Amino acid sequence: MATHYRSKIQAAAERRGEGSFGDLGPGALAVGEWQAEGLELPELEAMRAYRLGRLRAELRARDYAGLLLTDPINLRYATDSTNFQVWCLHNPVRYAFIATEGPVVLFDFRGARHISAHLPLIDELRPATSWFYFETGEHTPAAAAAWAAELADLVALHGGGNRRLAVDKLDRLGVHGLEALGLTLADGQEVCERARARKSVDEIRAMRCALSACAAGMAAMQQALRPGVTEQELWAHLHAENIKRGGEWIETRLLSSGQRTNPWYQECSSRVIEPGELVAFDTDLIGPYGYCADISRSWLCEGWPDDRQRAMYRLAHEQLAHNTALLRPGLGFFEFAKRAFKLPERYRPQRYSVVLHGVGLADEYPAIYYAEDAAHAYDHHFEAGMTVCVEAYLGEVGGPDGIKLEQQLLITEQGAELLSHYPLEPDFLR
Numbered sequence: 001m002a003t004h005y006r007s008k009i010q011a012a013a014e015r016r017g018e019g020s021f022g023d024l025g026p027g028a029l030a031v032g033e034w035q036a037e038g039l040e041l042p043e044l045e046a047m048r049a050y051r052l053g054r055l056r057a058e059l060r061a062r063d064y065a066g067l068l069l070t071d072p073i074n075l076r077y078a079t080d081s082t083n084f085q086v087w088c089l090h091n092p093v094r095y096a097f098i099a100t101e102g103p104v105v106l107f108d109f110r111g112a113r114h115i116s117a118h119l120p121l122i123d124e125l126r127p128a129t130s131w132f133y134f135e136t137g138e139h140t141p142a143a144a145a146a147w148a149a150e151l152a153d154l155v156a157l158h159g160g161g162n163r164r165l166a167v168d169k170l171d172r173l174g175v176h177g178l179e180a181l182g183l184t185l186a187d188g189q190e191v192c193e194r195a196r197a198r199k200s201v202d203e204i205r206a207m208r209c210a211l212s213a214c215a216a217g218m219a220a221m222q223q224a225l226r227p228g229v230t231e232q233e234l235w236a237h238l239h240a241e242n243i244k245r246g247g248e249w250i251e252t253r254l255l256s257s258g259q260r261t262n263p264w265y266q267e268c269s270s271r272v273i274e275p276g277e278l279v280a281f282d283t284d285l286i287g288p289y290g291y292c293a294d295i296s297r298s299w300l301c302e303g304w305p306d307d308r309q310r311a312m313y314r315l316a317h318e319q320l321a322h323n324t325a326l327l328r329p330g331l332g333f334f335e336f337a338k339r340a341f342k343l344p345e346r347y348r349p350q351r352y353s354v355v356l357h358g359v360g361l362a363d364e365y366p367a368i369y370y371a372e373d374a375a376h377a378y379d380h381h382f383e384a385g386m387t388v389c390v391e392a393y394l395g396e397v398g399g400p401d402g403i404k405l406e407q408q409l410l411i412t413e414q415g416a417e418l419l420s421h422y423p424l425e426p427d428f429l430r
Helices: 003-017 028-037 044-060 072-079 133-159 173-178 188-196 201-224 231-244 309-325 334-340 344-348 373-378
Strands: 066-069 093-099 106-108 123-125 164-167 182-186 255-257 280-283 297-299 358-359 362-370 387-394 403-412 415-418
Touching: 028 201, 028 403, 044 066, 044 072, 044 093, 044 188, 044 201, 066 188, 066 415, 072 188, 093 133, 123 164, 133 173, 133 182, 164 173, 164 188, 173 182, 182 188, 188 362, 201 231, 201 403, 231 255, 231 280, 280 403, 297 309, 309 334, 309 387, 309 403, 309 415, 334 362, 334 373
Parallel strands: 066 164, 106 123, 164 182
Antiparallel strands: 066 093, 093 106, 255 280, 280 297, 297 403, 358 362, 358 387, 387 403, 403 415
């Protein structure tokens, strides 16, 4: 049974003088720093309306009745609701129905509907129907059928006779349940990724704030980098400073030192960092307002880099600069890949997985590959308002260490604007 829960909670909050119930913000520490840096805070109402509008434009373009969202990142984009995001990545207890021409209905974990009651674009809050084994055991098929019936009713009520429903991620029982009730399912992940690709002014403001929080964490890491500290102890500083500023989580543990920097993708460990060793990391940080700060740096723990390390660092820097200079609206992805920086042969076997990727609430569309890895490449084009990360990893097979660098950029009508301003290492670039 539907419950118009948001209006009741919002009205109670307003009676208590709380105004925008639930919008507590990142806190005085973060806001004070951002003001000192001259950063503008995002207008949350405008940002939310823009994102929902982007989704609905994609739905109309494909003639879908609506969109069913279960991925917490897509839920965040559509509704700005943040409840249990990481937990819900593996426990599907929250979902939303977005009618193309109609309401936004959020189904939330039992007892938690008040968490999203302040969000004005959610028209209706209902208790979610769980149908995964942890919660429902042998009753899972019946629970999935009940779940599907409620959603099919919403499509019938708000779809205007259209039975085409886009779905981002869904298990087998859910697919069968919806199709058995006459719905035609389509790829909702395409809808979401294409909608999320072009950012509004307020999304860029939110991203700049996230990058500022990330930079504060990186500064704390660099200050703590000394012989005897472990990789995990160093990595903890990034988490702590992010959380202090209203940030949310970090998606990976990509920090390594010494020999562990080659090959890439080794996550941080209890290894003790020694004098003169390289330390390389990739932030993958979900910061304030839910926006991603995804940048990489390589540092030296005391001493001076040797000629080999300088050569790798300079080449990585050259790769980023070359690829950044190519970026402009209208440039095709295949054309970019064709003109991208050509790695020397000795570094190609351990090249990074992509040359460039999009970034927003997480890593997202597009992904642009090296020529050797382009079996699943696709050719669209860059647009003004896209935010992307250019990547570089250099390390020879069997080499003693490697260099990882990455910058975050905004594509404008004039080209690419650097968003990630944490400094590079001058000792490596001499």
